[in-house]
Amino acid sequence: MPKNIKKRIFFGIIIVMDCEVIFMLIVQICVGSSCYLKGSQEIVEKFEKAVKDHKLEDKVVLSGSFCTGSCNREGVTIHIDDKVFTKIKPENFDSFFEENVLSVVR
Numbered sequence: 001m002p003k004n005i006k007k008r009i010f011f012g013i014i015i016v017m018d019c020e021v022i023f024m025l026i027v028q029i030c031v032g033s034s035c036y037l038k039g040s041q042e043i044v045e046k047f048e049k050a051v052k053d054h055k056l057e058d059k060v061v062l063s064g065s066f067c068t069g070s071c072n073r074e075g076v077t078i079h080i081d082d083k084v085f086t087k088i089k090p091e092n093f094d095s096f097f098e099e100n101v102l103s104v105v106r
Ligand code: FES
Pocket: 030, 031, 032, 033, 034, 035, 036, 066, 067, 068, 069, 070, 071, 072, 077
């Protein structure tokens, strides 16, 4: 790898722009039927706000996903790279974000 290529390592995809290699955290929030009924729209909004508030737009990619078979009775399912998190609710979102997003990208 040429020395002039900057590399930031997170988990997830690699974006190459102007000889800069960037690894971004991929967050997929399930918007399947069960998760939708458990409040996935509110979780999406909280994620968008948290990413913006912490200025992580260049480090985190948010996307939706269909049901991944991890439905549960207590909350929304979120995939971050290859890890699956279930039971995410507005009440536990802040601690989830701190532990699984902020601590990884900072
Ligand atoms: S609807 Fe979200 S995991 Fe099934």
